[in-house]
Amino acid sequence: MLAQGLELLIDGLARGVILSLFGLGITLVFGLGEILNLLLGVFAVVAVIACSLLLGAVPGLAIAGLLAVAFVALFALVLDRTVISLVYREEGEDRILLGIFVTLGLSLFFEGLLFIYYPGSVFLDVGVPSMTVAGASLTGSSIAVIAAAAVLFGLIYYFFNYTYLGIGTRTVIQDETGAVLCGIPPRRVQAIVFVLSAAIAGVAGVFYALEAEVTPASSFTLTSFAIMVSIVGGVDSISGTVAAGIVLGIIMTVAGSLFGSYLATVTLFAAAIAVLIYKPEQIS
Amino acid sequence: MNANNPLSSLRGQLPVIAVFAALLLVPPLFFDPSTTYLSRRFITVMIFAIFAMALNIIFGETDQLILYMGGIAALGTYTTVLTAQYFEISPWLTLFVGAFVSGVFGALVCYVAARRQFTVIVLAIVTFAFQMIIMEVIVGLRDITGGTTGIPFRDLDLPAVESALGIGAFALQFYVLVGIFAAVFALYMWLTNSKYGLAFAAIRQDEFAARATGIDAIRLKVFAGFLSTFIIGFVGPFYAQTTGIVIPGLFSFNGVDVLVLIILVLGGLRSRFGPLVGAAIVIYLDNLLSQFGQWRTVTFGLLLTILFIYFQDGILPMAQSMYEERGIRDRLAGLRSGE
Numbered sequence: 123m124l125a126q127g128l129e130l131l132i133d134g135l136a137r138g139v140i141l142s143l144f145g146l147g148i149t150l151v152f153g154l155g156e157i158l159n160l161l162l163g164v165f166a167v168v169a170v171i172a173c174s175l176l177l178g179a180v181p182g183l184a185i186a187g188l189l190a191v192a193f194v195a196l197f198a199l200v201l202d203r204t205v206i207s208l209v210y211r212e213e214g215e216d217r218i219l220l221g222i223f224v225t226l227g228l229s230l231f232f233e234g235l236l237f238i239y240y241p242g243s244v245f246l247d248v249g250v251p252s253m254t255v256a257g258a259s260l261t262g263s264s265i266a267v268i269a270a271a272a273v274l275f276g277l278i279y280y281f282f283n284y285t286y287l288g289i290g291t292r293t294v295i296q297d298e299t300g301a302v303l304c305g306i307p308p309r310r311v312q313a314i315v316f317v318l319s320a321a322i323a324g325v326a327g328v329f330y331a332l333e334a335e336v337t338p339a340s341s342f343t344l345t346s347f348a349i350m351v352s353i354v355g356g357v358d359s360i361s362g363t364v365a366a367g368i369v370l371g372i373i374m375t376v377a378g379s380l381f382g383s384y385l386a387t388v389t390l391f392a393a394a395i396a397v398l399i400y401k402p403e404q405i406s
Numbered sequence: 407m408n409a410n411n412p413l414s415s416l417r418g419q420l421p422v423i424a425v426f427a428a429l430l431l432v433p434p435l436f437f438d439p440s441t442t443y444l445s446r447r448f449i450t451v452m453i454f455a456i457f458a459m460a461l462n463i464i465f466g467e468t469d470q471l472i473l474y475m476g477g478i479a480a481l482g483t484y485t486t487v488l489t490a491q492y493f494e495i496s497p498w499l500t501l502f503v504g505a506f507v508s509g510v511f512g513a514l515v516c517y518v519a520a521r522r523q524f525t526v527i528v529l530a531i532v533t534f535a536f537q538m539i540i541m542e543v544i545v546g547l548r549d550i551t552g553g554t555t556g557i558p559f560r561d562l563d564l565p566a567v568e569s570a571l572g573i574g575a576f577a578l579q580f581y582v583l584v585g586i587f588a589a590v591f592a593l594y595m596w597l598t599n600s601k602y603g604l605a606f607a608a609i610r611q612d613e614f615a616a617r618a619t620g621i622d623a624i625r626l627k628v629f630a631g632f633l634s635t636f637i638i639g640f641v642g643p644f645y646a647q648t649t650g651i652v653i654p655g656l657f658s659f660n661g662v663d664v665l666v667l668i669i670l671v672l673g674g675l676r677s678r679f680g681p682l683v684g685a686a687i688v689i690y691l692d693n694l695l696s697q698f699g700q701w702r703t704v705t706f707g708l709l710l711t712i713l714f715i716y717f718q719d720g721i722l723p724m725a726q727s728m729y730e731e732r733g734i735r736d737r738l739a740g741l742r743s744g745e
Binding site (some may be wrong): 346 | 471505518523527531539658664667701706707709710711
């Protein structure tokens with residue numbers, strides 16, 4: 123019983139940190155520039171496919187993963203400089219609506235292309251064997267994901283609290299006009315954070331592929347999960363999103379093992395609806 | 407009251423008459439009993455035109471963006487089909503039960519949204535979450551819904567009427583849908599020309615000012631929400647009838663909501679015939695691209711992006727304003743050369 127609980131907790135925690143990372147991808151871009159980035163899942167799937175292609179050419183999953191994430195960051199930079207810039211020209215509610223539809227259109231566009239050129243499913247094998255702790259058999263991939271995510275969260279925390287760019291980003295999230303007055307150019311910060319969020323989604327995608335199979339259709343699911351986590355976490359709160367992801371990941375895993383997998387997904391969406399009904403003013 | 411009034415109002419109705427006459431002529435001209443393919447496409451155009459008109463009422467008129475049209479259509483369809491099976495009665499009767507359940511659900515969501523003062527984005531996300539939940543529940547409750555294998559469904563036909571009129575099943579279904587389209591069209595015309603239209607416009611422009619003048623914004627939003635979701639839930643079973651099977655995949659976000667959004671924006675928000683024109687263009691494109699597999703998704707994604715960046719006001723209204731500008735220019739030229 124206890125052993126089974128520990129197994130669930132570790133799997134839930136692994137799922138939770140992955141959800142946290144996806145949620146962060148939404149939170150950063152929406153909090154900063156009010157664009158609900160529906161392309162996030164595409165970034166994740168592109169990273170996974172790139173990683174699986176690179177695995178044949180470079181030694182080791184870590185190097186392939188890093189290169190894939192770098193590729194996704196470049197891809198995001200190109201998009202930001204071209205299409206996303208057109209969205210940033212609008213303001214207020216117009217920008218939010220345009221952002222939703224443009225990124226929705228782009229996600230369909232890229233999802234279709236991925237289906238055409240890489241229709242198969244990808245599963246990455248981390249090569250960490252299962253461990254037995256106190257009678258519980260813990261999945262190797264879950265432990266690897268939790269360890270790697272812990273390092274990543276540390277880096278993200280450092281970035282937002284100790285680097286000039288990170289503090290500048292938080293300034294723009296709090297008050298765009300105020301940031302301009304302090305000499306921080308919002309558009310440049312927005313571009314950097316858009317690329318950063320794509321990179322985070324790329325990492326999260328690679329982590330996700332260690333636990334489950336990824337197909338082009340996953341991009342839609344992952345985007346929707348990311349939005350829900352970000353909403354439960356408060357949309358513009360970085361720490362809130364991380365906490366929400368971890369809690370939801372554990373709840374989803376437990377609910378899934380107790381009541382069947384479809385209820386796990388329902389739990390996530392229902393939680394987001396409940397939070398929005400309770401606090402609708404968080405997105406305005 | 408002057409004598410010109412009836413005549414000029416008839417002139418104003420001329421496009422309406424022409425469009426409906428053209429619609430009535432579609433089956434004799436294009437429906438071939440040997441191939442059902444083309445007839446099905448025309449039926450799909452009508453279904454999506456009605457979906458888009460429903461979205462036009464709730465989104466175009468009251469600025470409430472809903473992204474669970476597929477889910478609502480599924481709710482209406484599954485309610486219709488399952489109650490018909492359970493009570494062993496005709497789906498023509500349970501159709502109204504399905505539509506009513508959809509309408510009440512839609513009204514409830516709009517009520518909570520209006521009460522809690524959701525912005526357009528919050529409502530969009532909440533309804534999207536409901537779309538995902540509805541899809542998951544349908545797949546999950548496979549004992550009742552048949553899961554992804556679905557339920558065979560072809561009972562929305564009227565063999566007696568077909569043989570009495572001497573027309574095929576598809577032609578009859580098309581006429582039934584033209585009838586529903588006409589009813590929704592009339593409802594929309596009545597809405598926009600009545601006090602409701604004015605109140606909708608007031609809410610759209612400034613909700614607080616509208617409330618200050620005594621407009622019950624919550625009631626109106628709920629009313630619009632009920633109408634739209636009732637219509638979508640009503641048409642859902644006809645949508646399932648075209649494929650002969652009720653499966654969750656039919657009602658997916660990409661399969662319904664994305665298409666309806668493209669149709670509505672292409673045709674133009676708050677345009678009378680926009681939904682029909684948009685549906686004709688989109689279903690034609692869909693048909694053209696279906697042989698290229700996933701290139702269809704690529705094209706629709708591109709279309710959605712370009713439409714929203716450059717043609718937010720819709721193709722039809724843009725063409726109209728271009729035509730009108732040219733008309734005025736011609737008249738000016740005529741004046742100058744004549745005098």
